[in-house]
Amino acid sequence: MPLLQLTDVRKAFGGLVAVKDLSFELAEGSIAAMIGPNGAGKSTVFNLITGIYAPDAGSLVFDGKKLGGLGTARIASLGIARTFQNIRLFAYMSALDNVMTGRHARMHAGIFGSLVHTPRQRAEERAVRERARELLRFVELERYAGSYARNLPYGGQRRLEIARALAGDPKLLLLDEPAAGMNPREKDALIGLIARIRESGVTVFLIEHDMALVMNVSERVTVLDYGEKIAEGLPDVVRRDERVIEAYLGRAEGAA
C-alpha cells in the first residue's frame, strides 16, 4: 500500500484550474520529487496534502486515512510535516523552541499540566527538549539553540525548518524548494541531509527547481505543467521526456 495516494485530485481557483485530475502515489520510504515550471501547481499540491485547501474533486489517502476535509492541524498530527517555500519559522522564538513546538502534536500536557507543571509534564518537557537538541545536532545547528530563528543564516533557517518538521516524528516530510537560495556547498550538505532523513525511515517528497539536486536525490520524479501530470518515472527517463523538455524550454519553432 502506498503511503500517500492521490486520485483524480482537482482544485480550481475561480476559472483557473490549478490542479487538474492529478493522480500519483508515494511509496513508503522513498524519496520523490515534483518538478515543473513556475505556476505549474506544485505548491498547490502541497497545500492540498496539508489541508490548507480542500480538493474540489478526487481523493487523498494517507496511510489508509482519507485526508479530504480534515483540517491542517489534524493532518499534521497524522504524520505529515512540511517546510515552506518562503521560510515560515517562528521568528522570535529560539531555534530550540521552534523545534520543541514542532513536537506539539506528539505531546500530551494539557491546560492543567501546563499551568501546574505536574511531574508528568516536567518529564515530557525534559524529553522533548532533549529530542529537540538531538534534532538541532542532526541538522548541525546545535550552536544556535538559544538564538532567535530569524537570526540564523539563511541556509540555517532552511535546515531549522526541517528540524522543526522532523520533531513531530512524521511519516511523510514535504520539502518545498529546500535548496532555494542555497550556495553549492549548502546544497551538497542538504543532499546528505535528505538522504539521512530517508535512512531514518521518513518518506520525503520535495518540490525543487534545482535539477541537479532533484536528479541526485530522488528515486521518482513527477512533472507538472499547468496543473497536469505530464510525466512520471525515474529521473533519467523523465529528463529525456519530450513533453518535459517542451514544458521547460518551450516548443521548437516551426515544430507545431
Place this chain on the structure above:
Amino acid sequence: MGLGFLVVALLGFPFMDRNNSHVDFLANAGAFVLLALGLNIVVGFAGLLDLGYAAFFAIGSYSYAMLASQQFGIHVPFWLMLLVAPVVAALFGLLLGAPTLRLRGDYLAIVTLGFGEIVPQTFLNLAQYTNGPNGISSLDQPSLFGHPFGFSATPYYYVLLGLIAIGILAARNLQNSRLGRAWMAIREDELAARHMGINTTTTKLAAFALGASFSGLAGVAYAAKLDLVSPDQFGFNVSVLVLSMLVLGGMGNIWGVIVGSFVLSFVNSFLLPQSTTLAHAAGLNLDFTNYRFMLYGVILVSMMLFRPEGLIPSRQRAAELHDVAAAPESA
C-alpha cells in the same frame, strides 16, 4: 536574593508602615497587577489584542456581589468565590473568544472593544438584579478562622499578595509549557502553527479563558475590599489602563508587566492625589488628578518614542522593535 528581599519587604510592609491609606493603595494596586498578568496572557503571549478586558473584571466583581451579599440572599464564602469567580470569568472568556477566532489585529480589537462596552451596559440595565447605576453594596465581609476582615486594608493586602504570587507562578508555568509555546507560535505565524498540529481554535480559547480567570480573581478581591460594585467601575478607561500597564512595563514579560502596572497605579492613585493635597496645603488651587489622562498620554507617547519595548521588555519584543528600527539603515 533580590526577590527574597522584595518578598520580605512586601510581607512586612503593613507592620512598618501603619498608615492604612498606604496599605490600601497597595492592595488596590495589587488588584491591577493581577489584571495586568491576566491580560498579558492574551495580548503578550498569544498576541490577541483585547480592548475589552475590563469586562472580565466586571464579571468577577459582580459574581462576588451577586453570590455573596443580601442581593439574592446567597452567601457563598469569599474563599470559595476565589475558586468560583475565575471559573465564571473563564466561561465568559470562552464566550467572547468563540466568535472572534477568525478575527485578527484591528478586527479582533474592535469586537473585544464592543464586548467591553456591552458587559457594563448589561449590568447597568439589568436593574432588577444589579440595582442598575447604584450597583450592589454591603457585600459579605470575608473572614479567616472566624475573624472578619473589617475595614482595614491589611487583610486584603495579604490576600492580593498571595493571589499575585499564584498568578506569577501560573503565568510563568504557562509561558514555559506546551501551551505557552503554542500561543507564541500562533502569535508569530498562525498558519505555520497549524502545520505543527496546533489546534488554533482551542489554543486561542485557552488564552481567553485563562486570561479572563485572572480578572475573576482580581474582581472578587476588589469587590470585597471596596464593599461595592457598580457599572461605572469597569468602563473602557479601565481596559485602556490595564493595556497601558503592559505597554509601559513590557508586553510578554511577567516582571515588566508587574512593574508597569505598579508604576501606573502609583501615578494614578498615589502621586497625583498626594500632589494635589500638597498643592492645596501650599495654598495652590490645583487638582493634579484632572491631568491623569494627559499624563498617561505623555507616558505612552514617550515610551513609544524612546523605549517601545517597555521598561522591562521580553526578549522577543526588544529584538522585534529594534530590528524594525534598524531596518532602514541596513537596507
